[in-house]
Amino acid sequence: MSAPSTLGERIAVAEELIERAEALSGSRKGGLEGGAKLCNRLKAELKFLHKVEAGKVAVKESHLQSTNLTHLRAVVESAENLEEVVSVLHVFGYTAGSGEKQSLVVDVVADGGHAWVKAIGRKAEALHNIWLGRGQYGARSVVEQAEDFLRASRQQPVQYSSPRVLFAFYNGVSGPVAEKLREMGVAVRGDIVAVEAPEGPRPGARESDGEGPAVLQAARVGRENAVASLAFPTEVKVDVCPRVNLDITTLITYVSALSYGGCYFVFREKVLTEQAGRERKEPVLPRLEAFMRGKELFACESAVRDFRSILDTLGGPGERDRAATLVGRIQVVPDQPSDRALRLVASSKINSRSLTIFGTGDALKAVTMTANSGFVRAASNQGVKFSVFVHQPRALTESKEALATPLPKN
The missing domain is CATH 1.20.5 (Single alpha-helices involved in coiled-coils or other helix-helix interfaces)
Structure with a gap:
């Protein structure tokens, strides 16, 4: 650049x-x-x-x-x-080693939140000399900034894994600095350039180290001396969470007649007609099955009990058969909401049932599948961010089809 x-x-x-x-x-x-x-x-x-x-x-x-x-x-x-960019210039809060609350600006949050990128346009020579201690007073080296990124990322897990930190250098980075960052666990992107190191102590040296006075000379770094070029990783290695917690909205969506071809109706209820229209444009079941594939499925007792109660009232025969098959695949566990879920203050969006369901998923270290985006936002506003997979809702509609107007199937 x-x-x-x-x-x-x-x-x-x-x-x-x-x-x-x-x-x-x-x-x-x-x-x-x-x-x-x-x-x-x-x-x-x-x-x-x-x-x-x-x-x-x-x-x-x-x-x-x-x-x-x-x-x-x-x-x-x-x-x-980068792929799956979710935000730019995003501010994250974290606790520093001193215990003080700090904020950190992540230039690009990518890979669905699993990658944090710091974009650096400063010249390689300036970066290297700041690392040597030859920068202006108060200037922080990229290594010190990397320590902040790594600390903050550990405090902001995504699906129970810390986001990977990538530093992207658009005007090059010296080999020694790049190597130090990689040793710390930071991925590096950009031209790696050679450095002509002057006589003098290593970074951080003191007179007591036997290396003489800690007086550092500026190093010469040249972009023309590029010895390697590192591209962005084509794929960020992510530890996929193997556990899934299903809430009531997901259980209903998975068995709904709408999800199995029953979307070609105009129902008497406007909300059902709207859901049917969305289903025709964007079927929800393939997304659910793709996310659930190969993972352990859990649901808490409260979710399954209330799901069955709703089925008894509104479900049709096909929906009930699919529900029996689905529940047979799930490990039903006792209600066990996590401590941080229990700290949430009740509101119009945060009721005891949702708190129990999401909190149990949190205690299991599972990703909760849900169409209840209102709860997710309300909890986040109180500082509790749950690991979730949010999808569109689908209601139970099989028993409503007799009074609905059929639509032609293209």
Whole structure:
């Protein structure tokens, strides 16, 4: 990623990046979380550059070189190169080693949340010298930043596994820095460049180490001396959670007549007609079966008891037969909500039944399948994020078909 050399080139780059950022957001259903923030930051940079162009702001050339544009360009390019990007410029909270609450900005959250990417546009030489202790006062090395990322990721598990941390270097990284990051468990993307190390102590050396005064000289690092180029991993290795907890909405959806071809009706109930229309456009059962395949299936006693009660009232014969088969595949376990679930405060979206079902899944370290997105959001707003697989709901409709208007099947 070569840096633009003139003011006009920087303006052109900013305009192009705004278009690319808007395309990223527009290409994702419901938009991209943080996409508006990214676009606004790029527009602010463009506004600043236009002021410089008009002579309203006087800045040195060196200041222009150090604008946020390089970093934002790296963020856009990272988001374009990764799969299942869920957010950009996402702020995570975590507890530092000192016990203080801290926040961390992750440039790109990808692979459905399983990968955290820090995009770095600074030059390899500057990064290396900061690591050696030759940066400006207060400048933190990428190794120190990596420690923060790793600590925060351990406190923000996704499906009970810590997200993998990737550092993407768009202006290269020295071999020693890249090697240190990999030793720490950070994946590295970018050009690995050679370094001409001066005489002097190693990073972190003290006079008591016998290496003389801890006075460090700047190292020479050149992009032209690239010795390797590392691409983004084509696939981030994820420890897939082998356990699935089914809530009542999933049990109903799985056996619903709508999910088995009974979606070609106009029902008397508007909500059922709407669900039937969505089912014709996007069948839900294949998604459920794909997620459940090869995993242990669990449901708590409360979920199964209430599911059977609903079936007795609303279920048709086919739905009841499918329910018997499904329950036979499931390990029914006692209600055992986790401690953090029990700390939730009851509300219109958080009732005792949902708390028990999701809390039991949490205690089992299982991913809870659900169509109850309202509970998931309400719990998250109270600081409790459950590992979930959210899908569209389907109601029991077989007993309603006799009074419904059939539709032609294409």
